[in-house]
Amino acid sequence: MAEVRQRRGKGPVKTAVVEDLGTASESEVREEQKKAKSKSKSRPKRKGASELIDDDESYSPWLDILRVLSFLVVASCGLSYLVSGGESFTWNLRAPPKYLQVDWWKAQLKGPIYLTPTELSQYDGTDESKPIYLAINGSIYDVSSNRRTYGPGGSYRFFAGADAARSYVSGCFAEDRTPDLRGLEDMFLPLDDPSIDSLYPAAELAALKKKELEEAQEKVHEALLHWVRFFENSPKYPKIGYVKREKNWLDKEPRKKLCDTAAKGRKPRKAPGEEES
Known part of the structure; x- marks a missing residue:
């Protein structure tokens, strides 16, 4: 067998092959040398300082700026659509909040x-x-x-x-x-009618008027x-x-009187039994 050892230096990687007498043939040694060279070529070459500087100088921020502006435009249109309830993508609202x-x-x-x-x-x-x-x-x-x-x-x-x-x-x-607003509840109160009111017991009529006032x-x-x-x-x-x-x-x-328009809307109180119908 042949033992392959790599030596590091400033130049390309050098490969030294040491023959194991009696066990490694010349063709095997050559094959090992080829493998070592292919490995050294496949390694990425590190960039020097001058190359890094050139990359920095060639970078342009306009692409990133364009991406940010595009995102803001899309976000603005979406937000306008949500706020307006689907009315507009461009904040052109008839009645903005x-x-x-x-x-x-x-x-x-x-x-x-x-x-x-x-x-x-x-x-x-x-x-x-x-x-x-x-x-x-x-x-x-x-x-x-x-x-x-x-x-x-x-x-x-x-x-x-x-x-x-x-x-x-x-x-x-x-x-x-x-x-x-004093007295305005009268527009929702029924009109008193002695002929109708007399059909109610006194206590029941009083309770009814109290309820009518609260509702009015x-x-x-x-x-x-x-x-x-x-x-x-x-x-x-x-x-x-x-x-x-x-x-x-x-x-x-x-204290103001009930205006004519509101007073005309009043209706007489219903007789007992009619208010539920």
């Missing part, structure tokens, strides 16, 4: 404003240089984005520049431009709550502040 509106963020950073009823009345749209405000249940909303509806001549102009909570329930826009008050509450939620959740009308009133202001206000 409040958190996507510049005016909403300005209002949040500025903080809520406080206006007296007299100050609020100056924002009814007659002065085009001022925004249009309306209030409901003490909260002020900016409805300037719909000036055609809430401005002068608009169908809802009576709501502008005032807290007209009562009119949202009664439907009397011009007459009920006030937040005073609940209907007023639900009717007003519907509009409060409408403005709170509307992306078009940002909430900007609150109405500032004097303490116990309601005690100084005269």
Whole structure:
């Protein structure tokens, strides 16, 4: 057999073959030399310092930048699609959420404003240089984005520049431009009729009227709550502040009568046994 030993040096790997006399032939020694040379050639050649520098200089960051920009574009389109509920891939929303509106963020950073009823009345749209405000249940909303509806001549102009909570329930826009809800439950109460009321025992009639009053008050509450939620959740009308009133202001206000439109909707109380049918 022949023993092959490799010697390391600066040049190519040199192979020394030592013959084991009497056991290795010349052809076997040559074969071992060929194997050693093929192994040395198959080893990867290490790059020198100059070659590494050349690789660094040839690197361009534009491909990575293009990849990042492409990812951002795709992510933006996907996010727009999700936020808009499938309406747009390019953030072109008809009614964007409040958190996507510049005016909403300005209002949040500025903080809520406080206006007296007299100050609020100056924002009814007659002065085009001022925004249009309306209030409901003490909260002020900016409805300037719909000036055609809430401005002068608009169908809802009576709501502008005032807290007209009562009119949202009664439907009397011009007459009920006030937040005073006292007596408004009457529009949901049945009319008293002596001929019908006499059919009830006194205790039963009293219990019935109490129940009717509670149900009427609940209907007023639900009717007003519907509009409060409408403005709170509307992306078009940002909430900007609150109405500032004097303490116990309601005690100084005269009690309003039920407007004609609301009064016409009342029905007489049913006779015993008819209310369940």
